[in-house]
Amino acid sequence: MTAPAGADAAKSALSAGNATVIAASAGAATLDRIAHLKLSSITLPLADPISDAKVLTGRQKPMTEVAFLFVEVVTSEGRTGVGFSYSKRAGGPGQFAHAKEIAEVLVGEDPSDIGKLWTKLCWAGASVGRSGLATQAIAAFDVALWDLKAKRAGLPLSKLLGSYRDSVRTYNTSGGFLHTPIEQVKENAAASLAEGIGAIKLKVGQPDWRLDVARVAAVREFLDDDVPLMVDANQQWDRATAMRMGRIFEEFGLVWIEEPLDAYDAEGHAALARALDTPIATGEMLASVAEHARLIEVGAADIVQPDAPRIGGITQFLRLAALAESKQLEIAPHFAMEIHCHLAAAYPIEPWVEHFDWLDPLFNEHLETRDGRMWISGRPGLGFTLSEQARAWTVGTAEFGHRP
Incomplete structure (x- = not known):
């Protein structure tokens, strides 16, 4: 049976009206x-x-x-x-x-x-x-x-997420790699502090452990006592070595010992976290929230080091941050400070962000460091545009x- 023309017109008018209502209620965005x-x-x-x-x-x-x-x-x-x-x-x-x-x-x-x-x-x-x-x-x-x-x-991304602070504690890694002679490491550390960066991280994990101890001792003596210092073994110790080195390093008052063991050795990291006064930091090499959840579940990290690009982006980072906060853990996101400064600013517990200037040539804008902190710009979004x-x-x- 064919509907009357008037009915069709009424239906069309109703459909158009509904579309207008839906569009209006949905919002332009x-x-x-x-x-x-x-x-x-x-x-x-x-x-x-x-x-x-x-x-x-x-x-x-x-x-x-x-x-x-x-x-x-x-x-x-x-x-x-x-x-x-x-x-x-x-x-x-x-x-x-x-x-x-x-x-x-x-x-x-x-x-x-x-x-x-x-x-x-x-x-x-x-x-x-x-x-x-x-x-x-x-x-x-x-x-x-x-x-x-x-x-x-x-809004800056941090403000969109709900920021707790306008700046975050920052530390420098790029000046303390193992290919760098120790005198140059000292100069690099002094330059970083002069640029307003607040802490220094050194690479360790050499085949001869004595070289690691001498390196850390030299930098600790060079820096003022109140300058925070961290070390990073990049997963190169076995469990026995990590425990021994952790006990040796206790005297230096380190902020943390990073990746002392294989990234997936949850139980080994947990044993270190229980035995040592120095906090254990790990997580940068993990590539999913599920992998981080395993470490958090067994108490393998005092400080979680997620990397948003590695675990799937900001959406996944926020899931992990909620899990870490529920356990009252600190976070210190790895690399990619252009992203992580915003995410760290929106984390309830005072975080650290790793300062790397390697990416500076990629962008027209740069982050400001002063007073030991990295400051979030007022530019909308991440606040960066690609350079020529x-x-x-x-x-x-x-x-x-x-x-x-």
């Missing part, structure tokens, strides 16, 4: 859609080859470059977001390849639905799992979406959708 994505593989060369304990024990070669995956998102309204992930020594081309396989599922989606989109990206590449290279590729999309969301709100140098170091790109 939800009408925006992801229109275009640009992926860039960027290789950042390091001025000098970098060596830590993994090199001295023969497990890795010196690091000469860092590979970055950048994602730039543009919406139908012309709003933009930029995010990145990275890989050291190997994996950069793999991240870029995986990102190209899954990127298209975001075109046409509401960019505000970040949790939903993380899951969609994860399922798009589900056969390679929910850890490692797969989550690191997803991280670049996720960070870009959070950057976009904060920019839409006109970053464009020059680009080794591959891929684009999806259409620019508005």
Whole structure:
């Protein structure tokens, strides 16, 4: 039976009216859609080859470059977001390849639905799992979406998340690598403190433990007693060595001993945390929230060191931060200070953020350090734009959708 013309008109009017009501109630932000994505593989060369304990024990070669995956998102309204992930020594081309396989599922989606989109990206590449290279590729999309969301709100990311502070404690690592002679390490430490950085971290874990002790003792004597000092063994000790070195290092009043054991040795780290006065820090090499949860469950870390690009981005970092806070643990995010300063500022317990100036050439803007702290800028989002140098170091790109 055919409906009367009047009925059709009424239905059309009702549908149009409902659409108007839905649009009005939903809000303008939800009408925006992801229109275009640009992926860039960027290789950042390091001025000098970098060596830590993994090199001295023969497990890795010196690091000469860092590979970055950048994602730039543009919406139908012309709003933009930029995010990145990275890989050291190997994996950069793999991240870029995986990102190209899954990127298209975001075109046409509401960019505000970040949790939903993380899951969609994860399922798009589900056969390679929910850890490692797969989550690191997803991280670049996720960070870009959070950057976009904060920019839409006109807020720094930390403020969007609910900041507890406008600055975070910061420490320098890049001046204390094992390839650096001890006198240069001292000069680097003095320069870092003069630049407003608040603490110094040294690499340890050499085959001859005596060299580690001498190195730490020399820097401890060089610095004022109130300058915080940390050490990082980069997973190169066995359990017995880690316990012995931990007891030797007690006299130096260290803020923490980092990665004394294999990253997945939860029970070994827990035993150290129970036995030593010096706090144990670990977690930077883990590539999922689930892996961190295992360490937290057994009490393996006094200080959790998540890396947002490694565990899947900001969405996953926030899940982990909630878990860490429930156990009253400190956090000290690893690397990527451009992202982590915002996340640390939004963590309830006073955190640390690692200062690396390696990424400075990639961005037009830079972070300010003074009074031992890293200050969050008032710029919306992450507060960074890609530099011309970053464009020059680009080794591959891929684009999806259409620019508005």
